[in-house]
Amino acid sequence: MKKIIFLLCITVFATKIFAQKTAINGWQLLDLKKDSFYGISLDQAYQFLKEKNITGTTIVVGVLDSGVDTTHEDLKSVLWHNPKEIPGNKKDDDGNGYADDYYGWNFLGSANGRNVMSNSSEWIRVYWRYRSKFENKQINVAKLSPQERYEYENWQKAKAGVFASAPSDGRLDTLHNYLKSVLFCDSIAKSRLNKEEYSLQDLNKWQPASSIEKTIKDILQEVFSNDDLTDVKNTFVTSSIKDYIVSEERKADGIKNPPATDRQDITGDDPLNPNTKFYGNGDVYANDGLHGTHVSGIIAAVRNNGIGMDGIADNVKIMMVRTVPEGDEVDKDIAMAIRYAVDNGARVINMSFGKSLSPDKKIIDDAVRYAASKDVLLVQGAGNSKRNINAFDNFPNPQYLFTDSIAPNYITVGASDCNGHAADFSNYGDKVVNVFAPGVAIYSTIPQSKYMLLDGTSMATPMVVGLAALLRSYFPQLSAVDIKNIIEQSAVKPNVETTIPGTTDKAYMNKLCISGGIINAYEAVKLAYHWKK
Template structure:
């Protein structure tokens, strides 16, 4: 099967060519497929269940602080509330900066999108809008001096920003049309089923038990079940409509003053006197951070909801994301906050195709590397080959797809649970030079605000899986450095000898080896990572 077995707890992966589960996963299998083992369960997960059973049983590791740079998070969620970092140097709610770190009452982290009145930003501008506003006075209706290299480069950025903004607007408009179709589908299905069910009783549980010879009704029931599994409900669609309308009216609006609430100068990195300690507000509109946090840290074995990757973790909540693009200043300051306050891993499940002040973020990443902090970020969900020069994705750790600026940075792509041409999650970005590793990022069951749960997908989900495995290694092998953890994760993953389907620019399809989608060519594997960590840790003694 492509493995070399040297002793009971030592599996060194080469490539998998064996038989996998072909039938559709059952509900309970689906909820935890990402933790399964390719050999024992014939499901291409990360072998976490096997790791806990064969390696970690009866062992307790050190607690690892993981900073989640994202949206606000539900710190009171039933499956998360005991998993958050507490700044013991700060006296809660006394209005003082007790630890003199520049942030008042930062008990669980900091919200870089707020003010001291407790107000927080819901919509941020697109980066394209920021760049257009910067360069429009310079280039609009003016002659360009082509002899100046800086003028040429800035003009190219300006033109790209205008193109990206146009694409964003068209995408949001198309999404609204798709949402309207979903709404009509749900309405038609409910109308077709209403004489089979009492009012309010069309639930997933009832639909799964529904038996009928009416083939149309049967199809309608299956459609609603599929939508529910994908997180598509009447309620969620209304939320998506609100988000898309807000994006068109605010994020894409050149006249929108996004920093009116924070009151800071977004072009001055030393201006840090903004934000607030409200890391758990606006959860009806900003829930991405709760989704991500659940993947890493949902309490295991508590008979509630889901099991995260690791219990021995404390989540530091740093809010820089809303509806729109993150500001480079907020990202850079959040990274530095995480490093200065004890985080050993930083998870950032977001990114953007343009960056106005990338040097601020690059310097912060190098600062994290100097302090031995691992930075793990998502590759993005644009189905782009990031190795192409026009497809930069930020944050990243390279200079024009060539020189890496640090050895503590990982970019993660997403895979599915089908070992066929659809193994690559169809929207994930990829690239042999830019993406380091893949992880499960399709139909992963995780937390939502207000004690709810749902399936989620994308590189935003794959990234915290890798962060969780990294935390496992740091918890049980605290002597290992961040760069060693990265190397272990890259080397110990499982590679699959399979060609995956890729859409080209002309909408044609091309088959390429899954191993060509990332530097490692592999999917993260918790069991193998722990085995390799044990070997390396022992060799140091």
């Protein structure tokens, strides 16, 4: 049953640590020579800036994600506030079309306060979207226009994916029985430990009073044992199992029925109409902020305050643009979120998400071009499927549709561990992944002023965003393309081979990404200081 939670977590933020050296909280900021961890040498970077008497200016970073806890002790002072918006008055004070967008905007909500919490997979949406157009039809591919061919190829991929991934009724029964067992055991443990929320450490201290209790403890230890991360709580584990089962149920239903229209019903917006953009609400938390809060902390949690952990950039305001529900995000929401962030002053945008299909890629491409025209840097995670994505099958991506052109303002990020190896879950590709960054056992903020270790390219991406924001703050004359080039050229190249994710083969990092290395803040600020001088 261990595999159940693993399959869920690897999709968003992988959970296993396979490092030779045991990671410690905050290892990602440390220096290889000084601390023996393959971090980004952040203290050395700030020391260099201090010695050169360089001061920074405030930079706005757009975080396109699930949401953020606006009351978090380590984040509330670094959150962006729309200077012309009065919060809570239900008016569009600044006339930008978005009422009460004080902290940012939620493209997954309605004006009356309802929020989209989950979406179907893009596989299911594409399969049903084009089913009547292509099912049981004789298709002459040679006669299709580029757009029609793109639709047909997407539909073929979607159909194969829907039918291949759908679980059997027997498997669903097994999952439901497993959940019932876990919830029963959890209820006993909470009673015996006298805690509604407990960790594996708490569980290990429990002294069962009977053989039945001993069996319950053993079962829960097995459930927890998928995580080497001792701060994971029972509530997170049970919630993860429930979410995984819901996603499996959707897969099974996707063969028989069109996907639910919750997103359209709640927002009132047609996802296929690229011309509407004023939908959603100002609730950037929406009780769905674990992932987005964690990402935000990596970028900008208050530094040197003795609380929780330190973010990377010290002159940053985080603008949350809620875009990512449980399940696959909608292309239109991504495009509108990019445009909103750009229009409201973001200089760097974090996109810790991805999927295998993008039926409306053109509207995202148009938003990427718009960001480029405004000198805004986009940074996206490569994904956690341990695949080579040189074929650009991870979306969004920097290649414009029907062209060989690559967006110049776009960085794609793989995840590395504390030994300078590629994380075993990370996607890679020496033609599309620009750099690797720490993404294993990353300690950061989560809702309710708590903290947690999480893994994934979702965590590696804000590492790069934090560095990009630091560079844009202290070297404001540099363009988005300059920043991208500096981050690539200053990457540190490990002198050891790493296991290629998903294989047993080994290679140097230059076979896995364009730069051949892992980001380093110290090397980056030194290069930025001398850039074009």
